[in-house]
Amino acid sequence: MATRAFADELAARVALRESQIVLGLDPDPQRLWPVAVAADGEAGGRAAAAVLAHCRAVIAAAGPACVACKPQLACFERLGAPGIAALHEVVAAAHAAGLIVIADGKRGDVPVTAAAYAQALAGSTPAPFGPVAGLGADAFTANPLLGRDALEPLIATGAGVFVLVRTSNPGAAELQDVELAAGGAFWERVARLVDELGVPRACGLSDVGAVIGATVPEHLARARELMPSAVFLLPGIGAQGGRVEDLAAAFAPARAAGLVSASRAIVEAYASDGREPAAAARAEAERLRELAWRLR
Amino acid sequence: MATRAFADELAARVALRESQIVLGLDPDPQRLWPVAVAADGEAGGRAAAAVLAHCRAVIAAAGPACVACKPQLACFERLGAPGIAALHEVVAAAHAAGLIVIADGKRGDVPVTAAAYAQALAGSTPAPFGPVAGLGADAFTANPLLGRDALEPLIATGAGVFVLVRTSNPGAAELQDVELAAGGAFWERVARLVDELGVPRACGLSDVGAVIGATVPEHLARARELMPSAVFLLPGIGAQGGRVEDLAAAFAPARAAGLVSASRAIVEAYASDGREPAAAARAEAERLRELAWRLR
Numbered sequence: 001m002a003t004r005a006f007a008d009e010l011a012a013r014v015a016l017r018e019s020q021i022v023l024g025l026d027p028d029p030q031r032l033w034p035v036a037v038a039a040d041g042e043a044g045g046r047a048a049a050a051v052l053a054h055c056r057a058v059i060a061a062a063g064p065a066c067v068a069c070k071p072q073l074a075c076f077e078r079l080g081a082p083g084i085a086a087l088h089e090v091v092a093a094a095h096a097a098g099l100i101v102i103a104d105g106k107r108g109d110v111p112v113t114a115a116a117y118a119q120a121l122a123g124s125t126p127a128p129f130g131p132v133a134g135l136g137a138d139a140f141t142a143n144p145l146l147g148r149d150a151l152e153p154l155i156a157t158g159a160g161v162f163v164l165v166r167t168s169n170p171g172a173a174e175l176q177d178v179e180l181a182a183g184g185a186f187w188e189r190v191a192r193l194v195d196e197l198g199v200p201r202a203c204g205l206s207d208v209g210a211v212i213g214a215t216v217p218e219h220l221a222r223a224r225e226l227m228p229s230a231v232f233l234l235p236g237i238g239a240q241g242g243r244v245e246d247l248a249a250a251f252a253p254a255r256a257a258g259l260v261s262a263s264r265a266i267v268e269a270y271a272s273d274g275r276e277p278a279a280a281a282r283a284e285a286e287r288l289r290e291l292a293w294r295l296r
Numbered sequence: 297m298a299t300r301a302f303a304d305e306l307a308a309r310v311a312l313r314e315s316q317i318v319l320g321l322d323p324d325p326q327r328l329w330p331v332a333v334a335a336d337g338e339a340g341g342r343a344a345a346a347v348l349a350h351c352r353a354v355i356a357a358a359g360p361a362c363v364a365c366k367p368q369l370a371c372f373e374r375l376g377a378p379g380i381a382a383l384h385e386v387v388a389a390a391h392a393a394g395l396i397v398i399a400d401g402k403r404g405d406v407p408v409t410a411a412a413y414a415q416a417l418a419g420s421t422p423a424p425f426g427p428v429a430g431l432g433a434d435a436f437t438a439n440p441l442l443g444r445d446a447l448e449p450l451i452a453t454g455a456g457v458f459v460l461v462r463t464s465n466p467g468a469a470e471l472q473d474v475e476l477a478a479g480g481a482f483w484e485r486v487a488r489l490v491d492e493l494g495v496p497r498a499c500g501l502s503d504v505g506a507v508i509g510a511t512v513p514e515h516l517a518r519a520r521e522l523m524p525s526a527v528f529l530l531p532g533i534g535a536q537g538g539r540v541e542d543l544a545a546a547f548a549p550a551r552a553a554g555l556v557s558a559s560r561a562i563v564e565a566y567a568s569d570g571r572e573p574a575a576a577a578r579a580e581a582e583r584l585r586e587l588a589w590r591l592r
Contacts, residue, residue, distance in 0.1 A: 026408075026409070026412075028412075029421060029422065029423035029424065029425075029428070030422055030423065030424070037424055046423070046425040047421070047423035047424075047425055047428050050423070050424070050425075072409055072412070074403070074405060074409050074410075074412035074413045074416055075409075075412050077380075077412075077413070077416040078412050078413075078415040078416035078421045078428065078430060079421065079428050080380060080381075080384065080428065080429070080430075080431075081377040081378070081380040081381040081384070082377070083380075084373075084376060084377040084379075084380045085376075085377040088376065088377070106403070106404060106405050106439075107370070107402070108402060108404075108439055109370060109402050110463060110464060110465040110536075111465055111467075112322075113322070113368055113370050113371075116322075116324075116368070116370035116371050116373075116374050117370045117373070117374075119374040120370055120373040120374035125325060125343070125374045125375065126325065126326050127325035127326065127342070127343035127346070128325065128326070128333055128343075128346070129325075129342040129343055129346075132325070132343045132374065132375050132376065133376070134374060134376075135376075143402075143404055143439050143441055144441075144471065145439055145440075145441045145460060145463075145471060145472065146460075146463050146465055146467065146468055146471075146472075147465065147467030147468050147469070147470040147471050147472070148467045148470055149465055149466055149467030150465055150467055164441060164442075167406060167441075167442050168406060169406040169407055169442055169443065169445055169446055170445055171407075171442065171443030171444045171445030171446055172442055172443050173443070174443040174444055174489070175440065175441060175442075175443050175482075175485065175486065175489070176441065176442075176443070178476055178477075178478075178482070178485060179476065179477035179478070180474055180475065180476060180477060181474075181475035181476060181477050181479075182474075182475070183477075186471075186474070186482065189471065189474060190471065193470070193471070235406075240406075
């Protein structure tokens with residue numbers, strides 16, 4: 001992805017794979033596929049080894065129906081250093097499967113620290129012994145609360161940056177929907193910031209995207225109005241109650257303008273399906289792919 | 297810290313050590329103390345080994361004048377799995393030096409993921425092979441943008457949670473100071489949430505604290521009014537322009553109600569001091585300690 005802008009590469013991959021589905025990887029050591037729980041590994045790293053085996057199996061099963069994968073950093077961080085080593089392996093496996101990698105960490109910090117996160121996620125860190133490679137993510141999620149100067153070092157990486165605009169959790173309304181004295185909701189103010197920070201690339205979309213919960217489709221048309229060139233990353237399908245059918249407004253400017261993220265809906269499809277995990281995940285990812293692709 | 301509430305333990309340590317200073321650890325492999333750059337280590341982990349040696353030396357030098365230390369997670373994450381292993385060692389070194397550990401990661405995510413961050417920072421993760429221990433931090437910073445339901449799993453750990461209320465960076469005003477239709481600034485709304493989420497402990501302070509930049513002392517009196525029992529974590533002294541002398545309002549309810557965080561001001565004191573790094577750091581930490589302690 002070195003030569004093309006993120007948005008252009010994304011648009012090309014969406015077209016090539018005919019998919020707008022993002023495979024969410026939120027591995028819980030207590031809910032892994034049986035193939036993974038049987039995995040070997042040294043003492044301290046057994047949980048991490050099992051999580052890695054699980055993620056590899058999930059990518060192999062559902063990856064072909066997806067355009068990207070989105071590892072949830074918290075799920076790897078809670079396993080310590082072995083978890084981070086596993087995360088790097090998951091990124092490698094996703095890249096090998098032709099998937100764009102969106103690191104989901106929702107980072108946000110003062111500019112000097114934002115620059116360190118940029119190095120960690122999509123850059124490298126200079127050191128007297130030579131540069132230390134970061135995670136190698138193609139894109140990542142970011143929290144905008146600290147403002148423009150805190151987002152700029154993240155955007156400067158050239159990676160895709162998906163800024164939280166309106167999240168999918170029930171409590172999101174409390175702060176994100178609060179009405180401003182100047183009119184509009186707080187999230188709309190964030191949306192304007194996202195629009196200002198992005199520059200449309202050749203494909204018409206920008207490298208600065210927006211996270212908008214698939215659980216609040218009533219906001220999508222307004223969000224698209226405020227951010228005509230942003231790629232929307234839409235989590236909350238399935239377990240959280242969002243429905244692909246309600247997301248058409250996201251795809252209005254272009255097929256790559258909406259990315260539907262699904263984690264448990266795909267990975268745990270077997271629980272309500274009766275098939276073995278890989279077959280169920282493959283079928284559900286393919287079902288979602290077709291459903292989204294048909295919306296435009 | 298298993299038996300006492302976080303706030304009570306903090307108050308006891310502040311009294312014992314006569315210090316409200318938090319030693320910020322934001323190690324940059326290009327700006328380490330000479331003792332650290334000389335450190336050995338295997339190929340991929342050399343930067344992490346050097347960072348660890350640096351942090352240990354900083355804790356040994358400046359720790360006695362401080363009550364807590366605050367590792368900046370980004371600075372360890374950018375060194376990959378060896379960086380996380382180093383972070384765990386830094387936490388152990390800080391605990392051995394009698395310091396409370398505040399993990400500075402400013403996490404914020406939907407409830408299910410917030411629970412994973414809680415496990416990562418101040419809990420453990422159940423796995424079929426037995427629980428995987430987290431970082432063991434006594435407290436951590438958190439981003440409130442996702443609302444109450446996203447903060448609750450973090451608070452449920454029993455660790456201290458320092459919620460971003462008004463940050464120290466120049467761009468913070470753009471979103472945090474925006475005026476609400478109902479009156480007041482966005483950050484004041486967050487402050488009310490912090491107050492609602494906290495329960496005063498025996499010492500009168502709550503486990504739910506607030507991050508407020510030392511660069512905006514004009515907000516401190518109002519912040520204290522809105523959050524009478526919150527511990528304020530005050531970053532931005534020194535390099536960012538904040539002055540300890542301006543922070544008296546933070547300490548009004550109790551000495552432990554204000555924690556002054558200093559990173560570069562202590563660690564890089566030698567650059568403008570002429571002494572060797574450890575002596576300069578010790579002297580600067582002690583100077584800040586006296587300055588803050590005299591404010592009340």
